[in-house]
Amino acid sequence: MPACAGAPPIVATPNACSTLIPDSWRAPVPGADLPGGKTVADWIAFGDAQTGQLDKANGRTTDALAIIGRCERRDAAAVKKARPKFLGLF
Numbered sequence: 001m002p003a004c005a006g007a008p009p010i011v012a013t014p015n016a017c018s019t020l021i022p023d024s025w026r027a028p029v030p031g032a033d034l035p036g037g038k039t040v041a042d043w044i045a046f047g048d049a050q051t052g053q054l055d056k057a058n059g060r061t062t063d064a065l066a067i068i069g070r071c072e073r074r075d076a077a078a079v080k081k082a083r084p085k086f087l088g089l090f
Contacts, residue, residue: 017071021064029057 032049035042 017068017075020067020071025060025064029053029060 030053032046032053035046
């Protein structure tokens with residue numbers, strides 16, 4: 001029990017930042033379809049397509065971490081700003 005009365009506790013919503021990630025990103029990025037042909041060009045096209053899918057998946061990870069990080073910083077700043085200051089100083 002606190003010794004003196006103060007402002008009510010500030011409660012931040014847990015896990016709210018993860019809700020900013022698009023639901024479609026929760027599904028894995030599918031790999032490229034294997035080529036139907038047997039020429040080198042078919043396999044080169046497959047390699048390019050597969051690399052594109054990998055770039056998409058890696059981009060999602062980077063973007064998701066950036067979104068959550070900015071959200072957490074925003075929430076922490078809001079909590080800090082909302083806290084009353086003792087004698088207007090602390």
